[in-house]
Amino acid sequence: MNLRHDFAAILGAFMLFVCGLTDAQTNLKGSDFQRLSPPRAVATGDRIEVIEFFYYGCPICYEFQPHLSRWLVQSPDSISIRRVPTLPSEGSEGLEGWVRFARLHYTLDALGQISRLHWPIYDNFHFDGVQLNDEKVMVEWVSKNGIDRDKFLAIYRSPEIQAKLDEVRKLMVTYDVRSVPTVVIDGKYLSTARMAGGTRQLIQVVDTLVRQARKERPR
Numbered sequence: 001m002n003l004r005h006d007f008a009a010i011l012g013a014f015m016l017f018v019c020g021l022t023d024a025q026t027n028l029k030g031s032d033f034q035r036l037s038p039p040r041a042v043a044t045g046d047r048i049e050v051i052e053f054f055y056y057g058c059p060i061c062y063e064f065q066p067h068l069s070r071w072l073v074q075s076p077d078s079i080s081i082r083r084v085p086t087l088p089s090e091g092s093e094g095l096e097g098w099v100r101f102a103r104l105h106y107t108l109d110a111l112g113q114i115s116r117l118h119w120p121i122y123d124n125f126h127f128d129g130v131q132l133n134d135e136k137v138m139v140e141w142v143s144k145n146g147i148d149r150d151k152f153l154a155i156y157r158s159p160e161i162q163a164k165l166d167e168v169r170k171l172m173v174t175y176d177v178r179s180v181p182t183v184v185i186d187g188k189y190l191s192t193a194r195m196a197g198g199t200r201q202l203i204q205v206v207d208t209l210v211r212q213a214r215k216e217r218p219r
Helices: 007-014 059-074 095-110 114-126 135-144 149-156 159-174 199-216
Strands: 048-054 079-085 182-185 189-192
Touching: 048 059, 048 159, 048 199, 059 114, 059 199, 079 095, 079 159, 095 114, 095 135, 095 149, 095 159, 135 149, 149 159, 182 199, 189 199
Parallel strands: 048 079
Antiparallel strands: 048 182, 182 189
């Protein structure tokens, strides 16, 4: 999905994706991923850093989540996952919806609720049709999920959350993120659903690159 396109364009691109699952990949094609040069710094110590750039309104990201979740459950503690809700460039069509979703993510994170509600955001938006990129609907939704609305709104509109959004834009430049979902492995490798050939293939690529990055770490 090009970040300048609207939701309809996202859905159209989604229909082009290959859905078949090949055997677990041990040898990757050069087109499956991009090697970042120079490598970007990580701050995860001994753990391999995995960054997922995503957008709650993206059906491809929605499809990717079960694969990523299962992989994380099976992965060792030596992996550190970081989720970054992306933003298109200023002036892009539908920008406010992206901003609201990003604010929702970081507000729930600040409240210690993101692990509980990350998947329901996707599911309620895509499967149930709850327009969570509408602020009024969003506030009603978080209230129904046991969160005090006044406390939520105070954090949602705070300078701290705005600072998070500013950081997102910097990260997208740092990693040259142009589509979602994009996954960056240990500051060295980048892959997307389009590059890998689908969402199930993407998690196989990520798994292989994590193993490779672990081998490349100093012993």
